[in-house]
Amino acid sequence: xxxxxxxxxxxxxxxxxxxxxxxxxxxxxxxxxxxxxxxxxxxxxxxxxxxxxxxxxxxxxxxxxxxxxxxxxxxxxxxxxxxxxxxxxxxxxxxxxxxxxxxxxxxxxxxxxxxxxxxxxxxxxxxxxxxxxxxxxxxxxxxxxxxxxxxxxxxxxxxxxxxxxxxxxxxxxxxxxxxxxxxxxxxxxxxxxxxxxxxxxxxxxxxxxxxxxxxxxxxxxxxxxxxxxxxxxxxxxxxxxxxxxxxxxxxxxxxxxxxxxxxxxxxxxxxxxxxxxxxxxxxxxxxxxxxxxxxxxxxxxxxxxxxxxxxxxxxxxxxxxxxxxxxxxxxxxxxxxxxxxxxxxxxxxxxxxxxxxxxxxxxxxxxxxxxxxxxxxxxxxxxxxxxxxxxxxxxxxxxxxxxxxxxxxxxxxxxxxxxxxxxxxxxxxxxxxxxxxxxxxxxxxxxxxxxxxxxxxxxxxxxxxxxxxxxxxxxxxxxxxxxxxxxxxxxxxxxxxxxxxxxxxxxxxxxxxxxxxxxxxxxxxxxxxxxxxxxxxxxxxxxxxxxxxxxxxxxxxxxxxxxxxxxxxxxxxxxxxxxxxxxxxxxxxxxxxxxxxxxxxxxxxxxxxxxxxxxxxx
Amino acid sequence: xxxxxxxxxxxxxxxxxxxxxxxxxxxxxxxxxxxxxxxxxxxxxxxxxxxxxxxxxxxxxxxxxxxxxxxxxxxxxxxxxxxxxxxxxxxxxxxxxxxxxxxxxxxxxxxxxxxxxxxxxxxxxxxxxxxxxxxxxxxxxxxxxxxxxxxxxxxxxxxxxxxxxxxxxxxxxxxxxxxxxxxxxxxxxxxxxxxxxxxxxxxxxxxxxxxxxxxxxxxxxxxxxxxxxxxxxxxxxxxxxxxxxxxxxxxxxxxxxxxxxxxxxxxxxxxxxxxxxxxxxxxxxxxxxxxxxxxxxxxxxxxxxxxxxxxxxxxxxxxxxxxxxxxxxxxxxxxxxxxxxxxxxxxxxx
Ligand code: SF4
Numbered sequence: 002x003x004x005x006x007x008x009x010x011x012x013x014x015x016x017x018x019x020x021x022x023x024x025x026x027x028x029x030x031x032x033x034x035x036x037x038x039x040x041x042x043x044x045x046x047x048x049x050x051x052x053x054x055x056x057x058x059x060x061x062x063x064x065x066x067x068x069x070x071x072x073x074x075x076x077x078x079x080x081x082x083x084x085x086x087x088x089x090x091x092x093x094x095x096x097x098x099x100x101x102x103x104x105x106x107x108x109x110x111x112x113x114x115x116x117x118x119x120x121x122x123x124x125x126x127x128x129x130x131x132x133x134x135x136x137x138x139x140x141x142x143x144x145x146x147x148x149x150x151x152x153x154x155x156x157x158x159x160x161x162x163x164x165x166x167x168x169x170x171x172x173x174x175x176x177x178x179x180x181x182x183x184x185x186x187x188x189x190x191x192x193x194x195x196x197x198x199x200x201x202x203x204x205x206x207x208x209x210x211x212x213x214x215x216x217x218x219x220x221x222x223x224x225x226x227x228x229x230x231x232x233x234x235x236x237x238x239x240x241x242x243x244x245x246x247x248x249x250x251x252x253x254x255x256x257x258x259x260x261x262x263x264x265x266x267x268x269x270x271x272x273x274x275x276x277x278x279x280x281x282x283x284x285x286x287x288x289x290x291x292x293x294x295x296x297x298x299x300x301x302x303x304x305x306x307x308x309x310x311x312x313x314x315x316x317x318x319x320x321x322x323x324x325x326x327x328x329x330x331x332x333x334x335x336x337x338x339x340x341x342x343x344x345x346x347x348x349x350x351x352x353x354x355x356x357x358x359x360x361x362x363x364x365x366x367x368x369x370x371x372x373x374x375x376x377x378x379x380x381x382x383x384x385x386x387x388x389x390x391x392x393x394x395x396x397x398x399x400x401x402x403x404x405x406x407x408x409x410x411x412x413x414x415x416x417x418x419x420x421x422x423x424x425x426x427x428x429x430x431x432x433x434x435x436x437x438x439x440x441x442x443x444x445x446x447x448x449x450x451x452x453x454x455x456x457x458x459x460x461x462x463x464x465x466x467x468x469x470x471x472x473x474x475x476x477x478x479x480x481x482x483x484x485x486x487x488x489x490x491x492x493x494x495x496x497x498x499x500x501x502x503x504x505x506x507x508x509x510x511x512x513x514x515x516x517x518x519x520x521x522x523x524x525x526x527x528x529x530x531x532x533x534x535x536x537x538x539x540x541x542x543x544x545x546x547x548x549x550x551x552x553x554x555x556x557x558x559x560x561x562x563x564x565x566x567x568x569x570x571x572x573x574x575x576x577x578x579x580x581x582x583x584x585x586x587x588x589x590x591x592x593x594x595x596x597x598x599x600x601x602x603x604x605x606x607x608x609x610x611x612x613x614x615x616x617x618x619x
Numbered sequence: 620x621x622x623x624x625x626x627x628x629x630x631x632x633x634x635x636x637x638x639x640x641x642x643x644x645x646x647x648x649x650x651x652x653x654x655x656x657x658x659x660x661x662x663x664x665x666x667x668x669x670x671x672x673x674x675x676x677x678x679x680x681x682x683x684x685x686x687x688x689x690x691x692x693x694x695x696x697x698x699x700x701x702x703x704x705x706x707x708x709x710x711x712x713x714x715x716x717x718x719x720x721x722x723x724x725x726x727x728x729x730x731x732x733x734x735x736x737x738x739x740x741x742x743x744x745x746x747x748x749x750x751x752x753x754x755x756x757x758x759x760x761x762x763x764x765x766x767x768x769x770x771x772x773x774x775x776x777x778x779x780x781x782x783x784x785x786x787x788x789x790x791x792x793x794x795x796x797x798x799x800x801x802x803x804x805x806x807x808x809x810x811x812x813x814x815x816x817x818x819x820x821x822x823x824x825x826x827x828x829x830x831x832x833x834x835x836x837x838x839x840x841x842x843x844x845x846x847x848x849x850x851x852x853x854x855x856x857x858x859x860x861x862x863x864x865x866x867x868x869x870x871x872x873x874x875x876x877x878x879x880x881x882x883x884x885x886x887x888x889x890x891x892x893x894x895x896x897x898x899x900x901x902x903x904x905x906x907x908x909x910x911x912x913x914x915x916x917x918x919x920x921x922x923x924x925x926x927x928x929x930x931x932x933x934x935x936x937x938x939x940x941x942x943x944x945x946x947x948x949x950x951x952x953x954x955x956x957x958x959x960x961x962x963x964x965x966x967x968x969x
């Protein structure tokens with residue numbers, strides 16, 4: 002039988018297995034190879050919430066999804082074309098994400114009596130047969146047996162041999178999608194450079210998996226996906242959390258500005274702390290505090306001392322920081338607060354994603370407390386928007402909250418590397434020293450410039466001794482003041498200072514569609530990829546719809562009101578119960594309508610497209 | 620690097636006087652409040668340190684004592700309730716050359732900010748913490764505090780407090796504090812000496828200052844300050860000296876195993892040679908000293924120790940941090956941003 006080679010425009014593959022099966026490594030290897038092949042791609046890991054969930058159970062299933070193509074790819078894919086499962090639990094947990102008629106590649110050794118029982122299948126169940134009956138193509142491979150066969154001459158203990166199972170499977174998938182093995186071979190040699198026998202075994206398993214694809218007749222088709230038209234340049238794969246850490250480091254390095262991160266471990270933000278703690282030589286100091294409040298207040302102390310104070314957390318941690326954010330607002334010091342949102346309220350679903358902290362960012366503090374708010378739209382965008390957030394914090398002496406979420410924090414996509422030379426330093430100038438002396442009038446720390454920004458006067462500077470605090474300040478002198486008119490004036494100044502940022506950010510532009518019309522879709526944050534794909538497809542199908550995506554939320558770009566007013570209807574999809582939609586209605590008096598689902602998972606392109614078409618036709 | 624990032628701590632302010640460290644703000648504590656003496660003694664200490672005012676920072680939380688920074692002509696932050704040690708930690712870690720003082724109270728430092736207090740003590744940054752203990756909440760007008768004694772009738776405990784109070788020095792020592800000391804507002808000379816010791820100690824200094832709140836808890840520490848009682852209720856510690864107290868130093872304290880015992884030195888049974896010799900470096904004995912904490916209204920108790928109970932030089936957090944930064948720079952050489960951005964694996968699209 003000859004095997005047919007088929008060309009595909011885009012493919013989504015999901016690897017799934019027990020936490021111990023090396024699924025994340027397999028997925029990231031497939032990703033790197035695919036990137037090197039020139040495809041555009043987007044990935045999302047799906048870890049179990051428990052660190053060591055019982056092996057073989059549905060709770061212990063680890064997944065990795067990659068969507069790649071010969072066209073622009075914006076999401077990790079709604080559903081997958083191919084599902085690779087290492088055991089029964091993996092099938093049970095992931096079958097619903099497989100397209101109807103899709104392919105299942107199953108390790109039959111993971112479907113024994115014990116596996117079925119651990120996965121809570123009926124002891125007499127035949128899930129693979131059932132899948133066949135439901136129209137899926139099921140490719141059964143006894144991966145355990147094949148790997149043991151492949152490595153029987155190595156003399157390695159069975160435990161080490163079985164650890165190579167994932168490489169055998171990867172080999173099969175490489176063959177199926179016509180991918181080269183070189184990159185993974187290089188990786189294995191490097192990873193196991195101190196244990197060459199293990200490296201050899203993994204490489205042999207990989208190659209034998211590939212050969213298995215050629216030699217056996219279990220596949221009738223083989224696929225290839227051509228390179229995508231991608232901007233020329235040097236690329237790497239990057240997660241949102243890494244991009245945040247790199248941007249903060251780049252700001253420190255480019256601007257000769259010391260950065261101080263105060264942080265407390267919390268899912269899904271901790272990776273930013275991990276990454277930055279390894280970059281001390283770049284002028285980044287990290288401090289793991291005793292709690293969320295100590296983390297942010299230490300950052301404020303460092304900002305007072307002339308560093309850019311940064312704190313990173315997730316919703317519940319941000320809630321603990323609110324009083325301190327208000328303090329920073331009163332002190333008018335630069336501060337970056339990163340909220341990697343997760344599904345709430347309370348502990349909620351810590352490893353799942355949500356956009357439900359927007360109102361908290363806008364309003365979740367005591368008193369009138371205006372801060373700047375920005376949101377990242379994709380893993381790679383985390384770099385640019387974090388850089389912007391740092392710039393605004395320093396240039397406007399204001400706390401800036403940056404919203405990302407678990408989806409883009411852990412998700413990855415190719416990122417075109419910026420050149421360090423071309424990154425613009427953040428501009429700042431500490432207040433210059435003055436002569437000390439009793440006869441001199443005291444330094445006035447709250448004298449503002451034309452943008453309402455006060456000077457950054459740091460300890461160690463002669464003649465600038467002054468006291469700041471959370472009590473209301475007297476205009477210019479910064480002394481305590483209970484004067485009613487002064488309080489009104491300072492409230493107004495702090496708000497104007499935030500609003501003035503709008504003069505220093507780009508105008509809002511259209512992502513898809515015309516500048517006016519019947520329907521505008523407007524999004525913010527991690528929904529970018531799904532909305533972009535849905536709108537694009539709707540336009541392809543002849544619907545008239547436009548799309549704009551917000552990265553600057555407070556203040557909004559100056560032209561946003563005009564833009565909204567040129568459309569009859571406005572659709573605001575959000576993974577919350579309707580938050581941006583409230584703010585848009587409030588600020589612009591427009592008839593914005595929400596599309597809201599709060600399931601802990603990203604929107605599917607399909608559901609958004611359905612909604613858009615429904616609005617276009619009703 | 621901008622020049623302001625490094626701070627010279629040249630002792631050039633020798634000619635300054637205490638009043639040069641007073642800010643232009645009116646002091647707004649109740650007349651007769653113990654805070655006034657402490658402020659004056661701190662201002663008097665400043666010229667002696669030889670540190671220029673621009674290199675000194677006072678950081679406070681919330682409460683009567685926490686207004687302190689406003690009255691010092693140095694840099695200062697009046698922060699939020701309980702968080703002064705955390706703010707100070709960030710500042711000191713980022714700018715190790717500054718002389719950083721934390722001013723807090725029993726409510727601010729031991730109740731709402733208790734967590735930061737213990738963690739700051741164990742980390743041992745070179746900070747000076749002054750804890751004004753008046754056993755009451757003053758600014759919020761008279762509720763019991765975590766150091767109020769059992770039975771204390773306050774606005775929030777009309778039937779008397781049923782909370783067992785903190786023993787602040789046991790707490791500080793238990794948190795692995797490297798300098799643990801006690802003084803009081805009513806003894807300005809002792810206060811001045813202890814402030815100086817607090818300043819000189821390299822590491823987190825924890826100085827508890829008994830402070831009289833004339834409005835809500837007047838006389839809480841009277842038994843240690845009244846001429847008629849103080850000789851028998853207090854003992855003043857000096858390193859290397861035997862523990863003696865009472866009129867004409869007639870009482871001594873000896874150790875019977877680990878049990879402290881008050882002995883009469885005038886009867887001839889005991890002499891100085893039998894007494895406990897104070898050793899500031901002895902953590903176990905310091906522990907025993909912190910437990911001299913009986914309610915001073917009861918008779919026959921051990922005297923309350925004043926002075927430095929424990930002092931030990933050990934690495935500071937900011938020192939270790941600077942070492943790590945230097946080691947990272949050694950190991951990696953000149954940072955290369957392009958290399959960092961590129962990460963482990965890149966590919967080129969043409
Ligand atoms: S209330 Fe007490 S502690 Fe506060 S200022 Fe008045 S006397 Fe001093």
